Amino acid sequence: MVTRLALAALAGSVIGLERERLLWAAGLRTHMLVCVGSCLIMIVSAFGFSDVLGTKNVVLDPSRIAAQVVSGIGFLGAGTILLRGEVVKGLTTAASLWGVAAIGLAIGSGLYVPALATTALVVGILAGIKPFEERWRERMRSQTLRMTVRKGTMSIDTLHAVTGERASRVRQFTTRPASDPDLDEVTVTFVRLSRTSFEAIAAKLRETADVVSVDTVNS
Structure with missing residues (x-):
């Protein structure tokens, strides 16, 4: 005993x-x-x-x-x-x-x-199992981009054209007028996306002619 x-x-x-x-x-x-x-x-x-x-x-x-x-x-x-x-x-x-x-x-x-x-x-x-769980949670976590673009140039179709096969990862897309009447503020939230892919999308958007600025928003 x-x-x-x-x-x-x-x-x-x-x-x-x-x-x-x-x-x-x-x-x-x-x-x-x-x-x-x-x-x-x-x-x-x-x-x-x-x-x-x-x-x-x-x-x-x-x-x-x-x-x-x-x-x-x-x-x-x-x-x-x-x-x-x-x-x-x-x-x-x-x-x-x-x-x-x-x-x-x-x-x-x-x-x-x-x-x-x-x-x-x-x-x-x-x-x-913890490392795999953390990796999965990181992948499932929502990640947000906030862009300033020329007025009327950014739509969901334009975003899809830039992101390509990752378009299905877009959970939310909103557009509103910026303080400058010639610009729009666009907010895009992605889900089920790795941090590397998220950064790659941000880099592609920054290279787009009609995009003035791109900032990442911490979730």
Whole structure:
């Protein structure tokens, strides 16, 4: 039983270190405590009632204690979720706490191979998938160009002619009169476009004769 608890602490520390390096509130110690606590609860469920099981008129379901971990860990995960403006932070850390709780239950029940495999998978998901996720988010993020052009020279068709195959990436196109009566202000928002392609479009527009200026707008 002590070996199971120690193994649970080790598994929790491996996942907790990944969260700790990103300076999340739920880091190394939190993940270790959740995993060890879940392991102990599983041990209590499996062996803590052996002295009363089989006693006349006593009917127990030891699995019910372990089952409460699945729902009970939610309060701790909720504490790591923050709303900053319109962005929700901490969901991944909350999920990792839920995962280490499951790992602790598995180790407490003696399922070492599934528990270690899950530990490796969770670490791989947290550390290995993040670069791909960030690249995808960067690609999906909207990017905006603000142009000053000669009056009546920039339309959606003209923009399509300049951007070519990337025309389908235009989400919004607006035109309004500039302070100079001979000029228009055009705002174009692109989606699902890499930063390199976005900069290439801006460079092409700057080379267009009727375009006076092109500025990028931070999203």
